[in-house]
Amino acid sequence: MKVKVNGVEYEDEVEPRTLLVDFLRDNLNLTGTKIGCDTTTCGACTVLVNGRSVKSCTMLAIQANGKEILTIEGLSSDSKLNPIQQAFKDNFALQCGYCTAGMIVQAHFILSHERDLSEEKVRDMIHGNICRCTGYQNIVNAILDASRRMRA
């Protein structure tokens, strides 16, 4: 299969049963994407495939053949934080950090698709991402903050 991940093209052979998250972590060494529940619930493994957020534990790697993938590693460049990452940092939007990569990728998806974000809208759109530290308040604040920064 061939995929473009964070702008880099890769070609590899995979078994059909290989999950996208395992392909990213084990074959490409992109371990920023986490495996949380492994049952399509928690969203820690969220990545973008052709611009839309998906749970990479619930997609076969082969389904991504020929597509473009963005993972948390692709959000920043030159060691500079992306505005969403900076907003998460400034708003103390992470505790243990395990859900953070998925949260930020999902936030990136939300912010590139929704202009008028309300707190309610943000809460609805991240309901597929679980933070087991229950730090939702600051996560929601961070996403709203990032939205303001990106518009400014």
Added chain:
Amino acid sequence: MYPAQIGYYKPQNVGEALEFMEGNDAKILAGGQSLIPMLKLRILKPKYLVDIGELAELSFIKEGEETTIGSTTKHWELASKRISGLEIIQNAASKVGDVQVRNVGTVGGSLSNADPSSDYPAVFTALDATMIIRSRRGLREEKAEDFFKGPFTTSLDPSEILERVKVKALKGYKQVYKKIVRRAGDYALVGLALAIKIDSGMVKDARIAFTGVGDKPYRSREAENEIKDTKLTDSDISKAVEASVKGINPPSDSRGSSNYRKEVMKRLLKNSLEEMRNAS
């Protein structure tokens, strides 16, 4: 967990998919949002997957007197499109799973999976939709109500694909899909697909179907009949509400007991009918 070893076939068109499925132990993969979790848990262990997820010929929404929806149309596509006279579809699609699931999952996959708590089966049953099914023998049509046979069971045989769904627009109907969940992202404890047509204060037609209350979508014709040709007074509504739980014995599970589900059905129907009456 990894699925068991499996073969993968990606057909170029529906014909090739059907040809491959004949005589092979194969499962159709569309978005995979129900299938992949079942493969991972090894509840299902087919020999092959036939990936129809990217067949452009199956992904479309054609509006008209009758709207047809291709089976690999994704939830987010339906959630972002208002179809005149079928607003309930957009309404239901925007409540399936979560954003990530809606980005990948397909309407045909959800319908073929026939989870007794999923959203679309009740909606398409209320809409009197027609399922259009293709096999190498040709096309056949079936009413949604007959298509769903039981939990995770439809009338599809292993050589058939649900190709599209055909629905007549319910022009002038107030329509809504509501679901009650205990936690964000859960399947419905109880879901209600409701459409009523009110003309000069009188209910001309009513469609009432529930999900999560039995082994397949439950259309309550008794409740519908209680409000047809009425002015939807409080007493008409309470008769319909009582009728809605007759003839159904919802399951008890970790999400709620049978009696609790019945109470939720009643409350959901009562509130929704009152809202529709008050808005007209």
